[in-house]
Amino acid sequence: MTEQEIRKGLAGVVVDSTAVSKVVQETNSLTYRGYPVQELAANCSFEEVAYLIWNGELPTAEQLAEFTAKERSQRAVDQKLVDLILALPQDTHPMHVVQTAVAYLGAVDPEAETTGEDANYEKAQRLYAQLPTIVAIDHRRRHGLDPVPPTTDLGYSANFFKMVFDEVPAEEVVRCFDVSMILYAEHSFNASTFTARVITSTTSDMYSSVAGAVGALKGALHGGANEAVMATLEEVGTADNVKAWLDAALERKEKIMGFGHRVYKNGDSRVPTMKKAFEAMVEVKGASDLYSLYTAFEEDFVGRKGIYPNLDYPSGPAYHLMGFDTPQFTPIFVMSRITGWTAHIMEQQASNALIRPLSAYHGQEQRSVPAKDAAG
Numbered sequence: 001m002t003e004q005e006i007r008k009g010l011a012g013v014v015v016d017s018t019a020v021s022k023v024v025q026e027t028n029s030l031t032y033r034g035y036p037v038q039e040l041a042a043n044c045s046f047e048e049v050a051y052l053i054w055n056g057e058l059p060t061a062e063q064l065a066e067f068t069a070k071e072r073s074q075r076a077v078d079q080k081l082v083d084l085i086l087a088l089p090q091d092t093h094p095m096h097v098v099q100t101a102v103a104y105l106g107a108v109d110p111e112a113e114t115t116g117e118d119a120n121y122e123k124a125q126r127l128y129a130q131l132p133t134i135v136a137i138d139h140r141r142r143h144g145l146d147p148v149p150p151t152t153d154l155g156y157s158a159n160f161f162k163m164v165f166d167e168v169p170a171e172e173v174v175r176c177f178d179v180s181m182i183l184y185a186e187h188s189f190n191a192s193t194f195t196a197r198v199i200t201s202t203t204s205d206m207y208s209s210v211a212g213a214v215g216a217l218k219g220a221l222h223g224g225a226n227e228a229v230m231a232t233l234e235e236v237g238t239a240d241n242v243k244a245w246l247d248a249a250l251e252r253k254e255k256i257m258g259f260g261h262r263v264y265k266n267g268d269s270r271v272p273t274m275k276k277a278f279e280a281m282v283e284v285k286g287a288s289d290l291y292s293l294y295t296a297f298e299e300d301f302v303g304r305k306g307i308y309p310n311l312d313y314p315s316g317p318a319y320h321l322m323g324f325d326t327p328q329f330t331p332i333f334v335m336s337r338i339t340g341w342t343a344h345i346m347e348q349q350a351s352n353a354l355i356r357p358l359s360a361y362h363g364q365e366q367r368s369v370p371a372k373d374a375a376g
Ligand code: ACO
Pocket: 009, 220, 221, 222, 223, 225, 254, 255, 256, 257, 258, 259, 260, 261, 262, 263, 305, 307, 310, 311, 312
């Protein structure tokens, strides 16, 4: 194999087909099961979109009622899992907490190894219902607070706020969060989804695939970027500092978090919708300084490099204004992407082929082990 044939990072390689979502590079568009993500964000709840991602169609009123009732009934996690999370070191990375919890849920599920669409859909729905509880327990533990149990009378996003802050904010704040959940839900063969599909392709179980996907999402080049964006904005501090900060960072050849995308080269299709949600949060919180910094940074960087923001650029500061602490941003991404991951896991199982690419070799030529001296 020649070096020209190597596709570093699998860039441009089509490894399989999917019916879950479609990304069109040329038009910067993203559809879930055929529906443009912007229309879903404008007209649907995250619960409806989760149903769509798994079932291929938007729910009827009756289907939605049944679906949400099931999610609400499954929110509570068993006390042993709460104790396990509380026993972890105080500074455990929140994504490691999530990964540990997912592995625990697999360890105690007697059906963990059962495959088939029904069994997997059950597991996917349980993970979707329980991940917010896990993320909220971890948030409160890091702040020295007792867990707030889930309720059954609040929607998915409102219940999450209640479990984290012990109160539900204004409706527009809950809606901004819900929009972010819709936008993060699915994105074809991104690194974490592909990781889940690789693990599934070995016939491993759903929990193992999800735990692996959590690990892939943690990195700053993928889901961890929403946290890194906030860290950058905090470091830059004010709009006046943008130019000097970017001069120095680009001189050091640093990647600027929240910008660039492997697929979209002319702008991420999800950004305008998330930017609107961020602007709504700026309005609610009166955060004009953060907004000036955000726009100044974007204008300067895009002007220099022609590299556009991705979804993590507006979502990081939006979560900050919603009151979440930065280490919680990527676990929130997990709460949403669990829908896409599990849909892909089921799709992979339905038409499986072991994912096992080739590599070109650039090490030592074959050689013989030297004879050992008889004296040792
Ligand atoms: N900052 C500075 N330069 C960049 C950036 C960036 N954010 N993104 C790309 N570039 C430059 C590269 O340095 C490279 O320049 P060169 O050709 O002079 O070497 C060129 O653009 C091409 O970059 P690649 O890294 O080859 O592009 P790739 O498609 O592999 O990278 C990636 C995509 C990893 C997302 C990259 O843009 C990046 O690191 N961005 C920052 C991290 C980030 O925001 N990740 C979130 C992705 S979206 C999500 O997961 C929801």
